[in-house]
Amino acid sequence: MSSLKLQKRLASSVMKCGRKKVWLDPNEASEISNANSRQNIKKLIKDGLIIKKPQTVHSRARCRKNREARRMGRHTGPGKRKGTANARMPEKVLWMRRMRVLRRLLKKYREDKKIDKHMYHELYVQSKGNIFKNKRVLMEHIHKKKSEAARAKALQEQADARRARSRATQERKAAKTAQKQALYMNIEEVAEES
Numbered sequence: 001m002s003s004l005k006l007q008k009r010l011a012s013s014v015m016k017c018g019r020k021k022v023w024l025d026p027n028e029a030s031e032i033s034n035a036n037s038r039q040n041i042k043k044l045i046k047d048g049l050i051i052k053k054p055q056t057v058h059s060r061a062r063c064r065k066n067r068e069a070r071r072m073g074r075h076t077g078p079g080k081r082k083g084t085a086n087a088r089m090p091e092k093v094l095w096m097r098r099m100r101v102l103r104r105l106l107k108k109y110r111e112d113k114k115i116d117k118h119m120y121h122e123l124y125v126q127s128k129g130n131i132f133k134n135k136r137v138l139m140e141h142i143h144k145k146k147s148e149a150a151r152a153k154a155l156q157e158q159a160d161a162r163r164a165r166s167r168a169t170q171e172r173k174a175a176k177t178a179q180k181q182a183l184y185m186n187i188e189e190v191a192e193e194s
Contacts, residue, residue: 002033010041015052023051101135102127115142
């Protein structure tokens with residue numbers, strides 16, 4: 001039996017695949033060995049003596065199953081870890097994520113007029129200084145600060161109102177005493193005249 005190396009090479013070139021994907025019919029070896037041109041090879045391909053083998057299966061089913069298991073926390077114990085904690089999930093990435101979340105919240109609150117620009121700047125700097133662990137802590141801090149400001153404002157208004165009332169009563173008293181004094185002066189003048 002002659003070597004069909006040439007035919008295999010030509011067939012792989014014609015079918016645009018690798019040599020290991022070319023199947024030559026072993027029963028028709030003599031006929032295939034006569035084919036020494038691309039034209040002849042094309043005819044044999046058409047006749048079905050030379051076939052392009054199907055692609056071998058490379059299943060991802062196991063991979064998918066393992067990935068799902070890892071998402072549930074399996075196969076990630078100390079024995080499976082190669083890098084340090086920082087190599088597996090860098091602290092910098094966690095920091096960047098946290099900063100972006102906090103800054104996005106601050107920006108949204110400022111646009112919605114929930115906080116003014118002064119409070120925004122103060123909280124922005126505090127966020128950068130690692131004061132707030134997460135979004136919830138920052139929101140609680142903002143609510144607390146706003147309620148304190150509202151309370152201080154209410155107390156200030158009450159004090160102002162109290163001051164205004166006391167000033168009004170003092171003025172009324174002063175007016176009454178002045179009126180009384182004027183009345184006494186008039187009475188004394190009338191008494192002196194008579």
